[in-house]
Amino acid sequence: MSIKVRDVLELEIFKDSELIAGKNGIDKIVKSASLMEVPDIYPYLEENNILLTTLFPIHQNENAQKELIPKLVDKNIAAICIKPGRYVDEISEVMIKQADKFGLPLIKLDDAANLSTMANKILELSLDRHLNTLEFRNTIHEKLMDLFLKGKSLESLVNSLSEMIKNPIILTDTNFEIISISKELQEKDIQFVFPGDDRSIFNEKLSLKIDEQKFNKNDLIIHPIKAGSQCFGYLLTQKEFLDQKNLQVAVEQASLLIASVFFKNNAVLEKEKNFQDAFIRNILQGKIKSQVEAIDKARAFGWELEFPQIMMIIKVFTEDDLEKRNTYENILNNKQIEKAFNKSLSIYQDKIKTIYINDSLVVFINAIFDKRIQKNLLSVGENIIEKIDIKSKIGIGTSKVIKSIDQFPDAYKITEKNLDIAKILEEKSFVMKYDEYEIFSLIDKIDDYQLLNTFLDKKLGDLIRYERQNEMKLIKTLRVLIENNFNLKKSAKAMYLHYNTMRYRVDKLKDYGIDIENGYRLAEVVFAYNIYLWLKANDQLTL
Known part of the structure; x- marks a missing residue:
């Protein structure tokens, strides 16, 4: 352990010495001691050194005396000890003021002081403290290591x-x-x-x-x-x-x-986590048929699985894999999801299970009081997004209420696909409920992607191809019109457009077979637009 200037002053050999300036530096670390035997000592001084001197090398050089303290401060020494009487009558007021200004301890030695002996005593004290520190370190290490090995x-x-x-x-x-x-x-x-x-x-x-x-x-x-x-x-x-x-x-x-x-x-938890993740994957893939078996296995992982359940899927939409991974790790390590549910709905950690799967976080929530939970899911999701605090877009989707083990696969699939669709529709981070896109559950039942593409081509194919070439945002205009029940005034406001610009775009849509005044055809157009979103989210769009 390093010694300080105050420790040096407590040595018996320093009992008749006096700290006359630089008292603010009394806790400076001292590592060694040196004698000033030549005027140009500065290149040989090391940091945290105590310099002992009679000022003999510079006693006839007033300028050198004035420069001494500032130069020692530049070398970051611990203190200076001066023995006046033989070569200088008194320590100058200039040096005292400088020492106070820079916080460099200035110690006045008595007439009988032996500089060499003092330097040796400082070095002995430093060595003793160092040995004591090593002994203390070894004692602590041995005692704690014994506990660790046991x-x-x-x-x-x-x-x-x-x-x-x-x-x-x-x-x-x-x-x-x-x-x-x-x-x-x-x-x-x-x-x-x-x-x-x-x-x-x-x-x-x-x-x-x-x-x-x-x-x-x-x-x-x-x-x-x-x-x-x-x-x-x-x-x-x-x-x-x-x-x-x-x-x-x-x-x-x-x-x-x-x-x-x-x-x-x-290491133990990581192994356990691998078993847990495999177990949950089996649930989501429909490989576990017995609800009793699932509840029993979940308990082994500290999860009180009860029905009904609600799932929440959290996705970070970014091409930066490092940012995505770090975000997921922070959420898991800091238990942000569990804390959010506990704070808002008083749901405890063993009633929630969060895992990383398929480039997203999947949260399982016990929903015995499902009406209260469903009512507050959006606000909980918004709180989670707020806590994550990254620039990339974040999407949170919630599933329908899951009443039995066999309903997990469909609920997971639909919620995940709805998230991918919402990613296309939403420009900022969002939280969505399962029933916001119920039509996609119907489209999902149609396994024939060729049939869906054919219908889409017939209703919106010309518009999609035109949009790729001209980028007039007509597809976005169609979406905003659908969201606003084809009210032109509200749609123009939503897109920050002049009403006449919206009228022009509606006329342009008519050129591609979209007549907003024909109810039956309009219903087909809306259905076709939802097919377009579904195919795009599933990477099955062939137009």
């Missing part, structure tokens, strides 16, 4: 560390959700406070409240629990107890072993 829990490691350093310990995940706390904190109210929206380690205003006592970030040692590039959480303790350097050493040693526990646990 397979003790994270709680045991946290409590043992707390006892060794006589300091309370908090272990959190990366979102500062508490995983474990030492015994002395068990009955206390512990809260992390994050002013603003940044709930991360980088929030400089982060603070910790233990009952009524508040600790700012600077009052805490916060050490990451890392294995390789993966961060599992943080180990926290208060700086005010024990020696800070020893605290830091202890926390570093503990974090390495705790990271190993996390890594081992993650």
Whole structure:
């Protein structure tokens, strides 16, 4: 452990010395000591050095004396000790003012001071502290390693560390959700406070409240629990107890072993997750027929599967695979979905299951009180989108109520396809309910894609081909007209167009067989447009 200027001043050999300036630098780190034997000593000085001198090399050079303190500050030395009397009568006022200005400790030595002996005592103190630190590090490592090899829990490691350093310990995940706390904190109210929206380690205003006592970030040692590039959480303790350097050493040693526990646990969880994902894939593919079997297996994965169920599918629409992967990982690791449902609908984690499948997140929600859940699904989805906070478009689709195990495959397929259609229709992030696109459930029953393409070609083929060549946004105009019940005034407003421009586009649509005043033909056009969306979403459009 490094020593400080204040430690040097407490040495017996410095008892008659006086700190006359630069008191603000008393906590500067000291690594070594040197004597000033030549005027040009600066190239030989290292950082955190204490310089001892009688000023003999520069006692006849007033300018050199005036430049001494600023040059030492540039070299980032810890302090300067001057013995006046033999070569200079007094330490000049200029040097005292400079030392105060720069916060460089200026120590006046007594007449009997032996500079060589003092330098040796400083070096001995530094070496002793270093050896003590190594001994402390080894003790902490050996005790914690013994617990680790015995397979003790994270709680045991946290409590043992707390006892060794006589300091309370908090272990959190990366979102500062508490995983474990030492015994002395068990009955206390512990809260992390994050002013603003940044709930991360980088929030400089982060603070910790233990009952009524508040600790700012600077009052805490916060050490990451890392294995390789993966961060599992943080180990926290208060700086005010024990020696800070020893605290830091202890926390570093503990974090390495705790990271190993996390890594081992993650390996087990990853294997379990693979079995879980395979099980859920089998449900969605209709391979599990027995509802009793499904409920029993789900319980093994900590999932209280009950019926009725509602599914929610979350998709990030971007070509940036890295952004997509990171977004999904953040949602899963931070349990954003579970937190949103718990906050809005008081649905607990074991009533929800979220997995990554087919480039999307699929959420299974127990919907025993399905009317209340359906009513609030849109607002929950909007809250999830708001929390994700990325520039790419996000789509969230909800399924119909699933009353039995055999209804999962169709509900999943339809919700997924509806999402792909909504992606085409919606320009921004969106949340959609299953019944917004019920017509696609009907179109899905038609397995003959050639028949669908033929019908589409007959009704809208000329318009689609014209649009590819001219990009007049006539297909978008048709969509907006459908959405507004063919009300030209509302449609023009929705597209930010002048009414006459909308009239022109409607006349242009007539050129391609779309007459909005013919009810029967118009119904066929609307049906054909929905076929167009369905084929496009399924990559089956042949026009």
